[in-house]
Amino acid sequence: MPSNGRLFVVLGGGGFLGINLTRRLVAAGHRVRAFGHAGLFTEACAGAEFRQGDFSDRAALTDALRGAEIAFHLVHSTVPQTANLDITGDVKENLIPSITFLDLAVEVGVKRVVFLSSGGTIYGRPLQIPTEETASTEPISAYGISKLAIEKYLALYGELFGLEYRILRVANPFGPFQVAKKKQGLLAEIIFRALGREPIEVWGDGSVVRDFVYVDDVTDALELAAVHTGGEHIFNIGSGIGRSVRNVLATVEQLLGRKLDIAWKAKRAVDVPVSILSVKRAREKLGWNPKTSFESGVAQTIAWWKENLDTVVGEAHIQKS
Amino acid sequence: MPSNGRLFVVLGGGGFLGINLTRRLVAAGHRVRAFGHAGLFTEACAGAEFRQGDFSDRAALTDALRGAEIAFHLVHSTVPQTANLDITGDVKENLIPSITFLDLAVEVGVKRVVFLSSGGTIYGRPLQIPTEETASTEPISAYGISKLAIEKYLALYGELFGLEYRILRVANPFGPFQVAKKKQGLLAEIIFRALGREPIEVWGDGSVVRDFVYVDDVTDALELAAVHTGGEHIFNIGSGIGRSVRNVLATVEQLLGRKLDIAWKAKRAVDVPVSILSVKRAREKLGWNPKTSFESGVAQTIAWWKENLDTVVGEAHIQKS
Numbered sequence: 152m153p154s155n156g157r158l159f160v161v162l163g164g165g166g167f168l169g170i171n172l173t174r175r176l177v178a179a180g181h182r183v184r185a186f187g188h189a190g191l192f193t194e195a196c197a198g199a200e201f202r203q204g205d206f207s208d209r210a211a212l213t214d215a216l217r218g219a220e221i222a223f224h225l226v227h228s229t230v231p232q233t234a235n236l237d238i239t240g241d242v243k244e245n246l247i248p249s250i251t252f253l254d255l256a257v258e259v260g261v262k263r264v265v266f267l268s269s270g271g272t273i274y275g276r277p278l279q280i281p282t283e284e285t286a287s288t289e290p291i292s293a294y295g296i297s298k299l300a301i302e303k304y305l306a307l308y309g310e311l312f313g314l315e316y317r318i319l320r321v322a323n324p325f326g327p328f329q330v331a332k333k334k335q336g337l338l339a340e341i342i343f344r345a346l347g348r349e350p351i352e353v354w355g356d357g358s359v360v361r362d363f364v365y366v367d368d369v370t371d372a373l374e375l376a377a378v379h380t381g382g383e384h385i386f387n388i389g390s391g392i393g394r395s396v397r398n399v400l401a402t403v404e405q406l407l408g409r410k411l412d413i414a415w416k417a418k419r420a421v422d423v424p425v426s427i428l429s430v431k432r433a434r435e436k437l438g439w440n441p442k443t444s445f446e447s448g449v450a451q452t453i454a455w456w457k458e459n460l461d462t463v464v465g466e467a468h469i470q471k472s
Numbered sequence: 473m474p475s476n477g478r479l480f481v482v483l484g485g486g487g488f489l490g491i492n493l494t495r496r497l498v499a500a501g502h503r504v505r506a507f508g509h510a511g512l513f514t515e516a517c518a519g520a521e522f523r524q525g526d527f528s529d530r531a532a533l534t535d536a537l538r539g540a541e542i543a544f545h546l547v548h549s550t551v552p553q554t555a556n557l558d559i560t561g562d563v564k565e566n567l568i569p570s571i572t573f574l575d576l577a578v579e580v581g582v583k584r585v586v587f588l589s590s591g592g593t594i595y596g597r598p599l600q601i602p603t604e605e606t607a608s609t610e611p612i613s614a615y616g617i618s619k620l621a622i623e624k625y626l627a628l629y630g631e632l633f634g635l636e637y638r639i640l641r642v643a644n645p646f647g648p649f650q651v652a653k654k655k656q657g658l659l660a661e662i663i664f665r666a667l668g669r670e671p672i673e674v675w676g677d678g679s680v681v682r683d684f685v686y687v688d689d690v691t692d693a694l695e696l697a698a699v700h701t702g703g704e705h706i707f708n709i710g711s712g713i714g715r716s717v718r719n720v721l722a723t724v725e726q727l728l729g730r731k732l733d734i735a736w737k738a739k740r741a742v743d744v745p746v747s748i749l750s751v752k753r754a755r756e757k758l759g760w761n762p763k764t765s766f767e768s769g770v771a772q773t774i775a776w777w778k779e780n781l782d783t784v785v786g787e788a789h790i791q792k793s
Contacts, residue, residue: 235628235632238628239568239572242563242568242571246567247560247564250560254559254560287608289624290628291631296621300620300621300626303611303617303619303621306610306612307556307612310612311556440587
């Protein structure tokens with residue numbers, strides 16, 4: 152993907168996927184501006200311009216978007232486990248600023264928006280496994296509903312203003328730079344606690360099945376979505392393989408070479424029992440293929456954590472004090 | 473439907489469907505409280521308690537809901553033609569107060585919510601004609617998106633809090649008490665202008681096909697939805713028959729016995745070319761049947777307008793002065 156001097160803006164550039172995407176785009180020689188909250192690993196985005204700012208700050212967002220050809224929208228202030236606690240707040244913090252973002256994108260002349268949607272929550276309890284993009288969308292969490300609404304507004308802005316868009320419904324991404332600060336990221340949570348010799352909290356009996364996808368494969372998909380020219384707008388991005396929480400725990404145990412200390416907790420209402428995405432469309436129409444095996448992804452994530460545990464723990468101590 | 477002393481609250485009780493529903497419920501001997509903005513025809517709701525208030529006024533809404541067993545949510549501050557002009561405003565005025573309403577309904581112990589959704593906009597450009605409830609929902613207007621989002625939040629509140637709900641996706645309702653103040657209601661607009669000998673504005677070439685349903689049939693459906701016990705939650709309500717705008721004009725001309733003065737205008741982007749709902753599910757599962765032929769409905773509407781034209785014109789003059 153040649154750069155041609157065009158500017159890529161990564162909204163949510165201080166977060167897990169944002170950092171990974173920014174690093175990838177910089178490595179590919181692109182001009183990149185990351186916008187978001189600076190975190191522990193902002194320096195990992197060296198080579199990109201980093202703009203500190205809040206997604207709901209209209210002026211800061213306008214500045215961040217100016218000159219952008221492609222904007223990646225990776226921001227969400229809530230996670231499935233917290234959005235239900237304040238549903239109106241979720242709409243105010245996520246949906247409304249996303250519409251404002253679309254207004255600004257049209258205003259400053261952004262050509263295309265690539266939106267990170269939620270493959271794990273948007274379908275609700277899927278009637279079809281693996282779930283295709285054409286399946287009905289019946290989210291059972293406020294998080295999934297606001298993601299769905301943003302998808303619909305993207306289509307509307309495409310219709311009304313010719314704004315190009317692609318939507319990736321990403322399953323359960325994991326990998327380096329995911330630090331589980333917002334209770335999102337099972338693997339980050341497991342590895343962090345395992346390395347710190349803390350008990351690992353698991354909700355339910357571990358039978359819940361998810362589709363885990365390594366972050367490098369997700370950034371591949373984001374890059375492809377930025378330049379895709381076909382008629383499809385929505386792509387599932389996952390491994391296409393279901394894996395129970397028990398299996399995830401076993402994989403980590405095997406790679407660490409020891410048993411984990413697990414604290415079993417009550418099942419959560421927002422957890423659908425099974426979520427596995429069909430990624431046929433992304434393979435066929437986006438030219439995307441997940442390249443990293445689960446075991447290899449987990450091994451790379453453990454390696455990253457071993458290098459960065461002190462940094463994360465250090466910050467956790469600062470936050471507690 | 474015996475009353476048993478239970479209280480029905482009609483939100484949007486001052487509007488077209490609200491007045492018709494309130495009158496129907498009162499006539500059936502129910503305790504009814506109508507909440508909304510008083511209008512020209514508030515006295516038509518004699519026998520119901522009328523509470524003046526704005527849907528976004530939390531305190532007024534809480535008071536209005538107190539003691540209600542069933543709440544009909546018929547409020548929407550925008551129409552398909554205006555919602556796109558201020559999309560964030562549409563979310564703030566309609567979606568957020570609707571979520572607040574759901575919170576309050578749970579808080580005060582409302583058993584069931586019956587929500588008026590939009591059969592004409594929620595499907596977008598339908599791939600299937602007539603369109604069934606299972607069709608994909610791809611609205612091309614902000615109005616349709618906020619209706620869809622409210623539907624999803626209803627399902628979520630059902631899931632999280634056990635709030636019962638039924639959703640009616642109503643096609644193009646028409647009949648007495650529709651006064652086209654907000655540019656919604658083709659028949660009201662046509663008849664009002666025809667009787668006043670004003671030119672009738674038609675957008676496009678009149679080939680747009682809609683599914684017109686007489687208001688008495690809609691109130692039948694609302695009544696049935698209040699007590700329905702089956703597993704379905706969403707019902708299309710329409711005539712099941714498509715009718716072009718040209719055909720509507722011809723019907724009015726025939727019933728009035730004279731030609732209409734038509735001012736042809738440019739096509740509007742929010743108008744999907746064809747919208748016809750399949751009402752099979754409502755027939756089979758809700759026990760509903762549209763009883764009024766289009767011609768009979770139009771004749772009744774013309775008769776109503778002849779009686780009420782002076783009242784409406786009088787208010788229009790007051791508003792202009």
